[in-house]
Amino acid sequence: AQSVTQLGSHVSVSEGALVLLRCNYSSSVPPYLFWYVQYPNQGLQLLLKYTSAATLVKGINGFEAEFKKSETSFHLTKPSAHMSDAAEYFCAVSDGGGNEKLTFGTGTRLTIIP
Amino acid sequence: DAGVIQSPRHEVTEMGQEVTLRCKPISGHDYLFWYRQTMMRGLELLIYFNNNVPIDDSGMPEDRFSAKMPNASFSTLKIQPSEPRDSAVYFCASSLTSGTFYEQYFGPGTRLTVT
Numbered sequence: 483a484q485s486v487t488q489l490g491s492h493v494s495v496s497e498g499a500l501v502l503l504r505c506n507y508s509s510s511v512p513p514y515l516f517w518y519v520q521y522p523n524q525g526l527q528l529l530l531k532y533t534s535a536a537t538l539v540k541g542i543n544g545f546e547a548e549f550k551k552s553e554t555s556f557h558l559t560k561p562s563a564h565m566s567d568a569a570e571y572f573c574a575v576s577d578g579g580g581n582e583k584l585t586f587g588t589g590t591r592l593t594i595i596p
Numbered sequence: 597d598a599g600v601i602q603s604p605r606h607e608v609t610e611m612g613q614e615v616t617l618r619c620k621p622i623s624g625h626d627y628l629f630w631y632r633q634t635m636m637r638g639l640e641l642l643i644y645f646n647n648n649v650p651i652d653d654s655g656m657p658e659d660r661f662s663a664k665m666p667n668a669s670f671s672t673l674k675i676q677p678s679e680p681r682d683s684a685v686y687f688c689a690s691s692l693t694s695g696t697f698y699e700q701y702f703g704p705g706t707r708l709t710v711t
Contacts, residue, residue: 514698525600525687525702526639572639576698582627582646582691584700586639 484509484575488587496595501545501560503590505573508554515556516574516584517547526572532556543567568594598622600703602688608709614676617706620669621690629700630663630673631687639687645671678710 489504507513514533518526530541537549543566547558558571570591574584601620609615621628629644643653648665656663660679665671675682685707689700 516699518702523707525704526689526700528699528701531699582693582698583629583641583644583652584698588638 484513484585486515486573486575486585486587488571488573488590490590491588492591492593494593494595495563497565498562501558501563501567501592503558503571503573503592505547505556505558505587506554507556507573507575509575514576515547515549516576517541517545517556517558518572518574518586519543520570520572520589522569529558529571563592563594565594565596568592600688600690600701602686602703602706604706605704606707606709608711609678610711611679612677613710614674615678615682615708615710617673617686617688617708619671619673619688619703621671621688622692622701623669625690625692625701626668627691627693627700628665628671629689629691630671631689632684633687633705634684642673675708678708680710683708683710 485508487506516531517529519529520526529545530539532539532549540546545560549556570589572589573587576584603618630642632640642655643663645665663673685705687702687705689702691700
């Protein structure tokens with residue numbers, strides 16, 4: 483069964499600084515990987531997805547993530563944090579082998595320091 | 597597209613009462629998922645449907661919870677009787693497997709408070 487681990491339940495960065503949110507996955511088959519963002523009092527919104535077409539994936543709002551098979555990682559980055567990036571971020575995995583369920587990580591709450 | 601629609605957005609009820617949450621998936625999507633989110637337990641998958649048929653309900657906490665999908669455009673999650681520990685945000689999500697990679701689209705959620 484696949485799983486994801488998000489390192490750090492809370493991350494704080496200064497406005498303008500690099501954002502790095504960590505996600506490691508476990509899957510017996512090549513996975514599909516996703517990052518979702520949840521703003522306060524809202525549902526989860528898809529940021530980006532990896533589906534094996536390219537290892538570096540660009541998403542909305544300037545975020546990107548790199549799939550590294552050797553490290554079983556799919557970390558989310560943004561070069562310069564903005565106040566509006568404050569939210570909770572979830573990594574998710576699907577094995578894509580007819581398993582339609584997504585397995586979500588426990589989430590990382592990102593705080594932006596002015 | 598209107599996205600996934602959930603109603604009500606907020607529900608406050610007393611312990612013992614029946615609660616019904618509603619969801620309209622994105623038109624054409626063939627999978628529908630019900631999740632529950634709490635501070636303590638995070639995001640939990642309760643049940644999901646494919647073409648209106650329940651596929652996996654192993655996440656449903658107990659017999660007080662039931663879900664139905666009478667047609668492709670409507671699903672309900674019912675709690676009867678409700679208990680304070682059911683207080684949570686309940687999300688509905690839908691996905692389309694044909695030509696996609698299983699990404700799910702979430703509704704805004706229903707915040708349930710049981711007093």
